[in-house]
Amino acid sequence: MKDERTTPKYGIPEAIDLPDRMWPSQTVTASPVWCSVDLRDGNQALPDPMDPDQKLEYFELLCRIGFKHIEIAFPSASEADFRFTRRLVEEDRIPDDVYIMGLTQCRPHLIDRTFEAFRGLKRGIVHAYIAASELHRQHVFGMDRAKTLEKAVEAARQIRARAEAMPEADIRFQFSPEEFTDTDLEFTLDLCTQVYEAWGKATPEKPLILNLPATVERRPPNHYADMIEWFAKNFPHRESVSISVHSHNDQGMAVAATELTLLAGADRVEGTLFGHGERTGNVDLVTVANNLYARGIETGLDFSDIRGVADVVERLTGMPVYYRQPYAGEYVFTAFSGSHQDAINKGVHRLGEAPDKFGMRWKVPYLHIDPEDLGRKFERLIRINSQSGKGGIAWVLEQDYDIEVPQDLRSELREIVQAYSDRMGREVASSEVYDLFRSEFLEPEGPYELVGYWPRPDREDPGYIHGEVRIKVHGEEKAGEADGNGPVSAFVNAVRPFCSIGFSVDDYHEQAVGKGADATAMAFVPLKLDDGRIVYGAGSDSNIDQAAVRAIVAGLNRLEGS
Numbered sequence: 001m002k003d004e005r006t007t008p009k010y011g012i013p014e015a016i017d018l019p020d021r022m023w024p025s026q027t028v029t030a031s032p033v034w035c036s037v038d039l040r041d042g043n044q045a046l047p048d049p050m051d052p053d054q055k056l057e058y059f060e061l062l063c064r065i066g067f068k069h070i071e072i073a074f075p076s077a078s079e080a081d082f083r084f085t086r087r088l089v090e091e092d093r094i095p096d097d098v099y100i101m102g103l104t105q106c107r108p109h110l111i112d113r114t115f116e117a118f119r120g121l122k123r124g125i126v127h128a129y130i131a132a133s134e135l136h137r138q139h140v141f142g143m144d145r146a147k148t149l150e151k152a153v154e155a156a157r158q159i160r161a162r163a164e165a166m167p168e169a170d171i172r173f174q175f176s177p178e179e180f181t182d183t184d185l186e187f188t189l190d191l192c193t194q195v196y197e198a199w200g201k202a203t204p205e206k207p208l209i210l211n212l213p214a215t216v217e218r219r220p221p222n223h224y225a226d227m228i229e230w231f232a233k234n235f236p237h238r239e240s241v242s243i244s245v246h247s248h249n250d251q252g253m254a255v256a257a258t259e260l261t262l263l264a265g266a267d268r269v270e271g272t273l274f275g276h277g278e279r280t281g282n283v284d285l286v287t288v289a290n291n292l293y294a295r296g297i298e299t300g301l302d303f304s305d306i307r308g309v310a311d312v313v314e315r316l317t318g319m320p321v322y323y324r325q326p327y328a329g330e331y332v333f334t335a336f337s338g339s340h341q342d343a344i345n346k347g348v349h350r351l352g353e354a355p356d357k358f359g360m361r362w363k364v365p366y367l368h369i370d371p372e373d374l375g376r377k378f379e380r381l382i383r384i385n386s387q388s389g390k391g392g393i394a395w396v397l398e399q400d401y402d403i404e405v406p407q408d409l410r411s412e413l414r415e416i417v418q419a420y421s422d423r424m425g426r427e428v429a430s431s432e433v434y435d436l437f438r439s440e441f442l443e444p445e446g447p448y449e450l451v452g453y454w455p456r457p458d459r460e461d462p463g464y465i466h467g468e469v470r471i472k473v474h475g476e477e478k479a480g481e482a483d484g485n486g487p488v489s490a491f492v493n494a495v496r497p498f499c500s501i502g503f504s505v506d507d508y509h510e511q512a513v514g515k516g517a518d519a520t521a522m523a524f525v526p527l528k529l530d531d532g533r534i535v536y537g538a539g540s541d542s543n544i545d546q547a548a549v550r551a552i553v554a555g556l557n558r559l560e561g562s
């Protein structure tokens with residue numbers, strides 16, 4: 001017995017002896033075969049596993065996304081899984097290009113039951129597994145290597161015999177040496193070679209699938225890649241096997257591990273949507289697939305409505321998709337901070353220059369992928385809190401309300417929004433940004449209330465405008481009239497006598513809000529005060545001149561209001 005006090009609790013996993021490793025200099029250029037194990041590995045780890053109707057809905061979602069290999073159950077484990085498998089077969093629910101897969105231990109009665117569940121199936125994969133690691137063999141199974149080999153080989157032979165009894169069906173075989181990454185490589189090679197020979201039916205067209213799992217992530221991703229490269233180089237019938245990887249996420253590196261194993265030669269990837277699965281889960285296939293997509297690789301998986309996919313998965317599993325989950329999380333295409341907002345805003349507006357400058361059509365600061373490819377919208381790109389800048393605030397008003405806030409006004413608006421956000425201590429919704437804009441610039445409280453303004457061309461000099469105005473000042477209605485070289489200057493001249501401070505208007509900024517018959521005009525007017533200050537008001541009306549005079553009244557109210 002070793003002395004417990006001097007034996008360290010943990011040890012560094014032994015590195016793989018692979019001095020000529022190639023994977024670090026490889027590039028992934030094509031998609032692997034994808035296999036969803038949501039309905040088996042994902043489902044077995046749910047606090048409330050899915051019922052058959054829920055599984056069916058999930059299965060149909062996986063088919064719509066484009067998975068061609070789908071592990072649908074452990075048919076021999078429970079009546080529910082058995083019945084679900086039967087239902088898919090009997091109700092003819094499996095698309096012609098989809099292989100369903102059923103998991104079984106290497107135990108004769110479980111294999112028999114799996115084939116019972118597969119009766120009448122046109123194409124499918126029987127997936128047998130046995131753990132080969134010393135830990136499992138010694139502490140769980142009490143089996144030596146020879147016994148493990150014997151069980152696996154017997155299972156392969158039995159599966160072959162049962163598959164041959166279904167000549168009308170295309171039955172493939174997948175074998176998993178569970179705990180591959182914790183097992184001596186030479187032994188795994190021997191085990192897989194013997195299983196390959198016992199199966200005896202593998203061809204390049206119908207390969208045996210050797211699924212080499214990181215059942216528990218105990219090693220760094222580079223070790224997993226080394227093991228896959230070593231195995232692929234040493235397996236004697238490489239052309240007739242499909243090397244599959246199956247990463248769990250115990251150390252949070254399943255995506256990295258999967259990507260490195262692809263560099264190392266893996267042909268196929270098993271995982272789940274959003275990483276459902278035992279403990280920390282299986283590798284998240286949404287992330288792996290979209291990472292490849294974002295490098296220009298066609299994956300065959302359709303995530304063009306990623307939130308729709310997430311909604312279904314959340315409902316069926318009862319587990320939420322995390323806010324920052326790559327690609328699908330609520331905040332992953334959102335910038336709160338000012339400098340990010342500014343850069344995204346500018347980057348999106350200069351997208352047209354990207355092909356020439358960067359050799360690709362999408363190159364935007366802080367966004368490695370176009371959210372629209374995932375059905376995500378730009379409106380949610382920029383959200384406002386106390387860290388937000390003027391560019392972001394302007395973006396929100398432009399996107400949600402079609403209001404283009406002039407540059408000169410943005411800093412002032414930002415201060416108002418920031419003070420509000422600080423006061424609230426939380427994110428500010430775009431409707432609140434609009435309300436702040438409205439109450440501060442469009443309809444500020446103050447002494448002036450416009451009753452009406454009637455501009456018309458001067459009778460004697462049509463180059464001039466004669467304006468009549470009725471305005472309430474502190475509730476008392478006043479009437480005035482004046483000429484000007486335009487409707488706005490006539491208005492300024494007409495109301496000036498009622499104002500306690502002198503001002504002029506040199507120019508103003510106007511825009512249409514909305515389109516077609518429903519469009520309204522929005523005017524932003526800077527009042528130049530006699531003391532040199534500039535105060536902006538905003539006004540909106542179906543008529544541009546009326547919008548401008550409302551903006552002047554708003555500016556006066558801002559100046560003299562509370």
Ligand SMILES: CC(=O)SCCNC(=O)CCNC(=O)[C@H](O)C(C)(C)COP(=O)(O)OP(=O)(O)OC[C@H]1O[C@@H](n2cnc3c(N)ncnc32)[C@H](O)[C@@H]1OP(=O)(O)O
Pocket residue numbers: 041044074076077078104105106107110129130131140141151178215278
């Ligand atoms: C890494 C993974 O995710 S593997 C998949 C795990 N999923 C599940 O286990 C969910 C479904 N499983 C079940 O419902 C049950 O385990 C069943 C129905 C399959 C089997 O049930 P039982 O036979 O009652 O129990 P259990 O699974 O505990 O079997 C343990 C026995 O099987 C043996 N065994 C376990 N795995 C395997 C295997 N892959 N191949 C051969 N024998 C195995 C064990 O050595 C043990 O043998 P012992 O009885 O001589 O000690």
Ligand SMILES: CC(C)C(=O)C(=O)O
Pocket residue numbers: 041103129176178179211213214215216246248
């Ligand atoms: C059944 C096997 C492939 C498994 O799920 C694992 O090893 O994690």
Ligand SMILES: [Mg+2]
Pocket residue numbers: 041213215246248278282
């Ligand atoms: Mg697993």
